[in-house]
Amino acid sequence: MAYLLLYVDDIMLTASSTTQLRRFIDSLSHEFSLKDLGELHHFLGVSVQPAGAGLFLSQRQYTEEILARAGMSNCKPCSTPVDTNHKLSTTGAPVDNATDYRSIAGALQYLMFTRPDIEYAVQQACLHMHDPREPHANLLKRILCYLKGTLDHGLQLHRTSPASLTAYTDADWAGCPTLAITHIRSVRAWAQQGTAALAASVATGLAHVDALHAALGDLLDLPEAQAALSGAGGSVDRLLDSFLRLADAHGCFQEAVVPLKQDVAEALAAVRRRDGARLASAVRSQRRAGKELARLAATASECAVGPSRLSILGGGHGSSAEVEVTGLLMESAAATASASAALFGAVAAMLGSVAAESCSCKGTAALACLVTKNNKKAPAPGSGSEEIAVAERLEELEEFIEEMEAGSEKVFRSLVQTRVALLNIHTLHIF
Structure with missing residues (x-):
């Protein structure tokens, strides 16, 4: 071969x-x-040296060239490519020369062929090549300092492969909240839209909420996250209360949605049959449902204000892990609350709008007139187009409620699962 x-x-x-x-x-x-x-000694910048029962691959010369290009040939070496005690910030002043940053970060990607130990750090630096900031430049410098102290490192290839398969991961357990933070931002951005935009994208928004709580479930499964929460008793109590109230709000919506759908269907049938009395009865029921949804929106809004991370644990006296994990959970609860309040409020607003249109003198009054007067008499001018408009609004409301019913049920289950996971952690700590 x-x-x-x-x-x-x-x-x-x-x-x-x-x-x-x-x-x-x-x-x-x-x-x-x-x-x-x-015999092979050098290929495409990679040095190849026979070593024992295999080959040793090294890019020492290329590493020295990168250090010289960055002006760090005489820098002080460090023992790790990243700071293990702090997380990379996404804010800070822009770097003076973004082109140099991209050039060095790109050169480091080629070095990863024989230096898998810097893959995670380089990947983090490359995530911000479009808009590098001071914290990202500091990360790049730390990688270079690490390379300065490990110029002799490389990749050892053995003549025979072991029978077992060894896998490596760069996961840092509960230390990387990026995924949950991304979902939090998506939920908040969606919840800030107007009623019309919410109605058009209700499935998308509730999917964001569901994805957020799926990420929280993964986080709470980690021993590191559980250890961090074990010392945050008061904060966990507040979180349990917030998730309970939000789950209760979505549970109440699930109970209210069945008669609400019947009322909307009844109103739609009354409009199509030109039955003014039947429409008036359905509109009264819709108004009662709207008041209940407005109450649910207010209840959810009370959970939307989360404390700052420094105040979460009594002025920041907890460990950094406690502040990080607990703060992330509180921000998640606040984002879920904002989305829930926006949804309940949107349904209430649509109910009020449709009820107002149905009860206008050109709506219900015209329909009642058609019922009580001679059937042969022509309807009032324009009443036909008004009926069509009201019917279309009711159909939109009906579709919106159906989409929200399915999404709200998933959110309800997610909230219950998140609360149960928190309660299990809290209970184990108490006993």
């Missing part, structure tokens, strides 16, 4: 035996003009 690696006009060959390798080289020489450079 023989292997050939070709890059432009550079060729690297290896085979299972020296005889086979020689035969392969002779065959290529008959077809192409080749120069045999002997």
